[in-house]
Amino acid sequence: xxxxxxxxxxxxxxxxxxxxxxxxxxxxxxxxxxxxxxxxxxxxxxxxxxxxxxxxxxxxxxxxxxxxxxxxxxxxxxxxxxxxxxxxxxxxxxxxxxxxxxxxxxxxxxxxxxxxxxxxxxxxxxxxxxxxxxxxxxxxxxxxxxxxxxxxxxxxxxxxxxxxxxxxxxxxxxxxxxxxxxxxxxxxxxxxxxxxxxxxxxxxxxxxxxxxxxxxxxxxxxxxxxxxxxxxxxxxxxxxxxxxxxxxxxxxxxxxxxxxxxxxxxxxxxxxxxxxxxxxxxxxxxxxxxxxxxxxxxxxxxxxxxxxxxxxxxxxxxxxxxxxxxxxxxxxxxxxxxxxxxxxxxxxxxxxxxxxxxxxxxxxxxxxxxxxxxx
Amino acid sequence: xxxxxxxxxxxxxxxxxxxxxxxxxxxxxxxxxxxxxxxxxxxxxxxxxxxxxxxxxxxxxxxxxxxxxxxxxxxxxxxxxxxxxxxxxxxx
Numbered sequence: 001x002x003x004x005x006x007x008x009x010x011x012x013x014x015x016x017x018x019x020x021x022x023x024x025x026x027x028x029x030x031x032x033x034x035x036x037x038x039x040x041x042x043x044x045x046x047x048x049x050x051x052x053x054x055x056x057x058x059x060x061x062x063x064x065x066x067x068x069x070x071x072x073x074x075x076x077x078x079x080x081x082x083x084x085x086x087x088x089x090x091x092x093x094x095x096x097x098x099x100x101x102x103x104x105x106x107x108x109x110x111x112x113x114x115x116x117x118x119x120x121x122x123x124x125x126x127x128x129x130x131x132x133x134x135x136x137x138x139x140x141x142x143x144x145x146x147x148x149x150x151x152x153x154x155x156x157x158x159x160x161x162x163x164x165x166x167x168x169x170x171x172x173x174x175x176x177x178x179x180x181x182x183x184x185x186x187x188x189x190x191x192x193x194x195x196x197x198x199x200x201x202x203x204x205x206x207x208x209x210x211x212x213x214x215x216x217x218x219x220x221x222x223x224x225x226x227x228x229x230x231x232x233x234x235x236x237x238x239x240x241x242x243x244x245x246x247x248x249x250x251x252x253x254x255x256x257x258x259x260x261x262x263x264x265x266x267x268x269x270x271x272x273x274x275x276x277x278x279x280x281x282x283x284x285x286x287x288x289x290x291x292x293x294x295x296x297x298x299x300x301x302x303x304x305x306x307x308x309x310x311x312x313x314x315x316x317x318x319x320x321x322x323x324x325x326x327x328x329x330x331x332x333x334x335x336x337x338x339x340x341x342x343x344x345x346x347x348x349x350x351x352x353x354x355x356x357x358x359x360x361x362x363x364x365x366x367x368x369x370x371x372x373x374x375x
Numbered sequence: 376x377x378x379x380x381x382x383x384x385x386x387x388x389x390x391x392x393x394x395x396x397x398x399x400x401x402x403x404x405x406x407x408x409x410x411x412x413x414x415x416x417x418x419x420x421x422x423x424x425x426x427x428x429x430x431x432x433x434x435x436x437x438x439x440x441x442x443x444x445x446x447x448x449x450x451x452x453x454x455x456x457x458x459x460x461x462x463x464x465x466x467x
Contacts, residue, residue: 205401226402240402243387320399321389 004034006084007304008076008111010041010062011091011284012049017170017233018287018326020091022049024300025056027293031301039083045341051331058083059347065098073102080109082346087112087307089263089300093169096121096283114307116283117215120258124281126168126197136257138250138278141269142200152185153178155198162201167192172234174201204271206279207244208236209251210286212302215261219252221302221315223292228323236288240323241295250276263289263303288324295322380424382449382458390415398457405455410435414448418458424449 007028011019025038040059042050049055060079063071079085088111090099096115099106103113116124123132126143133140144155146165156163156178165184166172169192175181188196211222224247229238251266258281265282285300292299297318305312341347389397394412396405407415413434417427424445431441438444452458 228402242400242402244400321397321402321404323402 003084004037005032005304005308006037006039006086008039008041008079008085008088009091010043010089010095012040012042012047012056012059013044014048014052014287014326014328016231017235020285020287020289022052022055023287023290024089024091024285025049026290027298027300028304029054030293031298032304037083039079039085040347041079041088042341042347045338048331050341050347051333051337053331056347059341061341061345065092065094069098069101072098073105076102076106076111077109080111085111087114087304089303090115091284093283112307114262114303116213116261116264117259120260121283123258124260124264124283126166126280127195129278129280132254132257132281133278136250136253136278138253139275140278141202144198146185146196146198147194149182149185152181152196152198156181159198159200164199164201166197166199168195168197174234202269202271202277204269204277206230206236207242207247207268207270208239208286208288209248209266209268210263210289210292210299211251211255211260211266212263212299212306213255213258213260214306215259217256217259218314219255220306220312221292221297221299222248222251222255223295223297223299223318224248224251225288225291229325236286238323238325239288239291241291241318241320243318243320246276250278254278254281262306263299291322291324292318294324295319379462380460381421381462382418382424382452382460383421384415384418384452384458385456388419388457390419396457398455401456403455410438410444411448414445418449418452 009021009024011021013019014022028036037057040049040056041062042059043062043064050059062075065072090096099113100115100118103115106113127145130140130143142159144158146152146155161175161177163175163181164172165175165181165188167188171188173184173188175184185196206227207224209222209224212220214220224242224244225239226242227236227239231237247268250268254266263285265286267279269277269279271277289300295318297315302312337347385398387399394407396407414427414431417430428442428445449458449460453460
């Protein structure tokens, strides 16, 4: 029996701003079963998937990408030395430029990635969305770059309220007047830095398309959904698969224009007149990606096949009317878990899938004063 | 009501036996009462509106203002993007 495929996945926190890792892992487990081993790459000891039953076989702490390529590579190679990673699936936007720089060295070490080109990554940036919209023949809400408070005021005068204010990487807020715009500017610039983007607010239905591109412009699989429950942060807490040829055609044109290689999510908005607007292209799978597997078009499985040099057939068929509602529960850990991950940078005793083993009776927590914990 | 007016429904529209209606293009779902379900089935079969009124009157003889009610129902379907009204009836 051949050794299982070892896949390292990041983006492990299912919080208010849910990350894609857990959905990708569920999809891969469904596709590959015992033929896969999943190694979690965690940025924080409180990443929720570390404590969720049945997701991870192994997990390691990694430094934030801001440490730079050398330190990040060194950590990945340390982990590789212990568990022989075959493939890394990055799940956070900020990891992409870093892994792009490291791809050659990772490949020499035997670690594969399936990444978009640097040009495609740049072309999908929020600040260049109007250009992309022009190339792909899709409308884009009017957008202004906001470098300071004066530019914010100018943008508000030009675009009116409500006004969407976005950080370059993550997060956005809808401001309904000058006070809210000022507050959004202060918060988003403090967290994510400048510039920000101000975008005209459009009323309509939000659709997202998750897809896998092969880098030539071909789309090997795509699943469209309509958001049914939207959080305060604009994230989909619930969604349903749909099959609108117009929505899927726009997403395909965007992916073809970018010659996108790897997973992505195209966010679209259909206004009341039926016009479709491009809102964003995310360079990774979305947090809702398990819906693709549930609807019968397992996109993470296709990504793995592509990364392994296989050529999966194009799959355009999936079931419509399949929906999810995110169900948040408490994943439980103890100070002993924190001790393990802080002391060793590794959590090798990830909780098993429920029902697969008898429950573990935990010893009482050690009497460690809280201020001694390295949190 | 002219005899040849039809309300052509979206061909992808899924209608269950219990009156649950699902539009796979948008992911929107609706429910219709038994009278609405009867009318919807007749429209799906391509019957002109005048014939649907006749069938409704045979099925529900106790009901009055059926033609007006059907017109209101079709207006709702059209507003929701589920039907297109016309002599030939283009698919929505």
